[in-house]
Amino acid sequence: NAGVMQNPRHLVRRRGQEARLRCSPMKGHSHVYWYRQLPEEGLKFMVYLQKENIIDESGMPKERFSAEFPKEGPSILRIQQVVRGDSAAYFCASSPRTSGGQSLIQETQYFGPGTRLLVL
Amino acid sequence: SQKIEQNSEALNIQEGKTATLTCNYTNYSPAYLQWYRQDPGRGPVFLLLIRENEKEKRKERLKVTFDTTLKQSLFHITASQPADSATYLCALGTGGFKTIFGAGTRLFVKA
DSSP states (O other): OOOOEEEOSEEEEOTTOOEEEEEEOOTTOOEEEEEEEOTTSOEEEEEEEETTEEEEOTTSOSSSEEEEOOSSSOEEEEEOSOOGGGOEEEEEEEEOOOTTOOOGGGGOOEEOOOEEEEEO | OOEEEEOOSOEEEETTSOEEEEEEEESOOOSEEEEEEEOTTSOOEEEEEEETTOSEEEETTEEEEEETTTTEEEEEESSOOGGGOEEEEEEEEOSSSOEEEOOOEEEEEEO
């Protein structure tokens, strides 16, 4: 059983470049969450997506950041024109939650290993 | 304002003792609370979930309590082992789409 996969594991970008972070959820999971984690800080929610839909992007900065989860392929978190303050670990999580479901079991999130972004 | 607070200082305990970690929250009404473990350089791993109407939940050497009056959860690891050394995160589920994470408490178990 493959877990949540993220790539690249490490990404170095210069200021002004674009960063693309990929996340493949666990098999059978159609719900993806993206979080950002700074050293010594908790995970900060960014966005929640289902296949082809953004459900909640209230944690995402309004500019330069975007996310998608296409029908085929991984979820992508895209950061345009990166700045030093974007340096962080970005984690993706997936869950088997189904639309409209309220089962608490389905709230468990399975995390990937993260992508560590360093902006020079 | 809404806050989740976990012990900011690391917890150092001797192998075999019980480790107790605290999670306090304000201005939330969580439907459930979760505990995750995170090792350096890795993603969090789910450990336990406790619902608002449950007082206590156990899993092997782990025990979680949830007091919605005190707005607090306690996470216990009994007979702790060096392999239990990690950062432990509490997370609140408000019943919506977001899970709100605390900053975590680092636990060091000495042999």
